[in-house]
Amino acid sequence: MSKKFISPYDHKAPAGAEGWKELYPYYMVFQDNLKETEENKFFFCDSQHWPNVFKPFDAITVEFAVKCLGQYNTRQWLIPPANGIDFKIHNGYCYMSPVGVAPELIGDRVPQFLERAGFYFQNWNTLLDNWHVKVKGVIDEMEAVKFEPLPEVIDIEWVKNGVGLDPTYHLIQNYDKMIDLCYKTWMYHFEFLNLGYAAYLDFFGFCKETFPGIPDLSIAKMVQGVEVDLFRPDEELRKLSKLALELKLTDIISSNSLDAALVALGASAEGKQWIEAWENAKYPWFNFTTGNGFYSTDKYWIENLDIPFGYIQDYVSRLVNGENIDRPTEEIAAERDRITEEYRDSIPSAEAQAAFDGKLGLARVVFPYVENHNFYIEHWAMCVFWRKMRELSSVFVQTGFYDDIYDMFYFRREEIHQLLFDYGRGWAMGVPSIGPDYLPNEIARRKKIVDALSTAAPKPAFNEPPAVVTEPFTIMLWGITTDSVQSWLNSGETSNQLKGMAASAGKVEGIARVINSPEELGQLQLGEILVTRVTAPSWAPVFGKIKATVTDIGGMMSHAAIVCREYGLPAVTGTGSASTTIKTGDLIEVNGSTGEVVILKAA
Template sequence: MTDKKKKFVSPYAHSAPKGSEGWKELYPYFLVFQEQLKEQEEEKFFFCDSQHWPNVFKPFDAMTVEFAVKCLSQYNSRHYVIPPANGVDFKIHNGYCYMSPVAVDPELIEGRVPEFMERAGYYFQNWNELLDNWHKKVKRVIDDMEAIHFEPLPDRVDLQWIKDGVGLDPTFQLINNYNKLISLCYETWQYHFEFLNLGYAAYLDFFGFCKEVFPGIPDLSVAKMVQGIDVDLFRPDDELKKLAKLAVTLNLTDCFDKKDVQEALHCISLAENGGEWLQAWEKAKHPWFNYTSGNGFYSSDKYWIEHLDIPYGYLKNYVEKLQRGEEIDRPTEALEAERDRITTEYAASLDEEARAIFEGKLGLARVVFPYVENHNFYIEHWAMGVFWRKTRELSRMLKEQGFWHQESDMYYFRREEILQVLFDYGNSWAVGVPSVGPAVLQDEINRRKKIVDALATAPPQPAFNNPPKVVTEPFTIMLWGITTEAVESWLGGDEKSGHMKGMAASPGLVEGYARIINDASELDQLQQGEILVTRVTAPSWAPVFNKIVATVTDIGGMMSHAAIVCREYGLPAVTGTGSASTQIKTGMKIRVDGGKGTVEILEELVEA
């Protein structure tokens, strides 16, 4: 149990880095800690959600946490009435996102069960039909965003508009398109959580049942019973592997000696069998290259479809591995065999009645669990990729009108502030006077850039305020890996130097040299056989898993993306260590035990 004398600093006592004065002005008033609410807010335990938002927010980008967590919460509390979990309170402090799950009064949990069973039960009973409809809705949102375009205002309203009596002008369409784009982004996040919380709920129900009927069963053994899944999130990586194999079959491997993707594609186009490969390349691009090297939550994320050098780098690595006779496919058969072995052994220990319940809960978990990863491709990757592309189109147009100097400058404004810019632009067009923005906005952009850059110089605090004596809220444990032990570790409860404890997320014992990765842009530094150590991985980092031998993260539970992907790729993983990425340095030799959830530094770096 956590020492009562130990607690985390209050956000009200946690100062911002030098140079970031005035940072609260960058974000909506309800997303920052307010002095008038100090007493109430200090009663809550907040932890940093660096799993989803590891970087400081630019003002526009903060919209993603605003939409995402609000929608997550409504499905818990207002749609399905999940018995043990309400919504998640959230704040931005010093540019980072902090979460505070809102628990349900234990006395009210039982009373919520019948309502949950009716509402969630309908989805579980009609899962495939409702999911088919979900795909149609998400694709419609993507198509609607693709149809939006932002063009400069014309010198005159089109004459045909006069003859047709339209009675509107292009500024109305411009502003309406912007509002529609923001609304479609919000709609996207509504759909994101329509099935996700139920996917977690079904797994947690199965998990809780296993803990009850199999005393002492490891969390990892429960997770293994749903492994070996075939999900769309892995398709981009699988498509690259297929292209690599095709390149070997068609004798095109010499072209992959080229460092530049365009040079390689030109080389392939001149080859005898190049046409067949290029056709496969184009087919793979749509939709599977609508995939980001980040996680889709930031305007700075790079998407494969716009940065072909990213998938080409992975593809080049796969071709080289195949030439060396190495295996590049996921160990799906072995995972399925292990899944079936464990399931059979545990089921055999149950009587007939309990086995029937076990098989029912497991069957449901396996049906719904793929969505836990699949939604990532369709929402964070594909839909958000289109959204960010359209916002860049708008920013470029306004840049050309002189409102700012760089395409990325627009993101230093909150979303509602962009409406003011559009009205400024439309007003000057209508009145016939220069826009005000070009004269004043760049100075404000430069001021905000300095604030954001200053905030990024300080890592986030792991948590704020008094920790709970015991962490019991299931989503907090399974998704974020926030356990009683983790909180104790953050408070310095584990004083043993060089030893870290986290979640036993994916089995296996390896020793190797660490590579600290703080951002997706650093992934090309990974060397064959290294151990990836990071604050958090993104699902899209899967292609680098053919290089590494294990993964260690600061945050994340058994159902975090890092844990799931590592299990599917057969890699040892320890998640939720709290501070591995700061305790461990690149080049240190470490031991990772994914079965026990431990990380040990074996060799310190020798100072030169």
């Protein structure tokens, strides 16, 4: 009998989390009357995008993202083998179940996909220029929204102009507008993304057929070495670090807090020159989160300037020690060209060579978007969205509804309407709102549930896995393959060896450092190996310190894999359990060319 994972219906919540389901919309949780249907689907935990328990409001990110991903696959592009992705929140974590297309329906979708996707591929640059205008427009619209406490008395000008409305109307309208703009943002997020993956997968499939036995990593290397905006924030920090060295300001920057350093720098012409460069780098590149933009608690550089300044201090000390802090872009490009030439030259017919050139050319044109969208959506747009939501929350704090600006996120997005109406109703009638008496206990109850859910790690998957994983996005993005699922099922049988995706070439030995959150990145020592559930693109500034990366989840096209290849670091992704099997201080060997990780000596 084949092995299977536990059913979500048998997987109980930790003590203290009773009643957790009511924190989320009904369609996001497993329903008892659908047990038979839901147990026939394979669900895996998407800790790559959502590694933490959701507060009720934060679930908006998975809801909008996965719905918008689905509509492009299923209804717009008609991606031949793949519809959308079903998802559920279970015990606070996100689980995904890819929806395949029935084999007999795939053929009918091919011509429709070629026509629709073909139009985008043929007009890629023009459409992408327009995309940038649209996204920047949404960001500007979000920036323009203001949330302020209701006035004691309506402005006399409103009376004289016969406005006929009151400020509660605009308060509610502005909240609705922010949710609407967030939804729009996620539609734009997926407008090009699935096509970027589709073009790469087309090239990938061609290579697998043309070069039997070609490693996945060799195919990935043929599209590496691209300049992407996602790396710009890190590049800006390196530029500022080099400028500090050039202007002989390293002592001031190394030995002071940011505020003290800015005061000291302001006293000289060189210091003022550096401050000007620092100010210029901030917009838009510091709209960058240490997380991934999916949680209300994510910290953004622009609001926590000590974070990028800390990275600069680190770079400066390495420059002073004579280290090279640049990405090895030339070596990566040379390796890309060498591998491409080698495989291209082995193709006997001119016709097949032309097909190879066309597919590779398209993959290279569209590939930068696979990373770039991340800066514009998850980082920049979501930075503004979360800031505006905190602005609204501060109105509730000022009016005594609750004490902490982050308390609003314990309510679902549709429940915020109740808070707004309660506030406006009391204001309109000249009586106290109910919120200040009712909400603190309710927030405390919900906090207790979320905290209890956070005490238990998520299960990697539920139900019976498919005999063979074929859905291309699942393999490429999450690293969920037939082999990886089997190794999750067998985890615990061999404790000193882990298998994952060979995501970025190279073999190294080193001391492991297990990192569970961005706040712990400061613990990383030079020459250690980063072991984590998943890395965020914003962790790039620490990649110069480490020898290799190992993650629990992620495929060839995950951010961890792409960033490691672009930084020339060995990486094994999608191991399933590295962050819980390996301990900080263990001596480990990472082989990014074969996807193997061995614990050589326990800490």
